[in-house]
Amino acid sequence: MSDADTAAFGPLAAILVMAAVSHLIRMSGFWMMARVPLTPRIRRMLEALPGSVVAATVVPIVVKSGPAAALGIAVVLALMMLRRNEFLAVFVGVGIVALARAIGL
Secondary structure, eight states, rough: OOOHHHHHHHHHHHHHHHHHOOOOOOOOHHHHHTSOOOOHHHHHHHHHHHHHHHHHHHHHHHHHHHHHHHHHHHHHHHHHHHHHOOOHHHHHHHHHHHHHHTTTO
16 A cells, blocks of 8 residues: 555545544433433423523624624524524525625624
8 A cells, every 4th residue: 555545545534433433422322311211300401402502502603703693693593583494594694694794893
């Protein structure tokens, strides 16, 4: 095997290892939760988890990106409440952020 072949194999090996580790982590979560009794408290925690993950992802972006991003998020939230269409909300939100940045906000 030449050095070129080895160099081409490196990224593929890294991707395969990362995919395997990600799969094992996900499966271990299912395995562990199968052994946890779902009390009302744990059930409430699991129901609140998706919203907290979204907030933990969005808030730092808004803080770092400034008022244009905050305006975009507000528009996305409003459209989601009114229309319940994720594609439309994201499309319009990105447009609002681009427009806000274009006018210097």
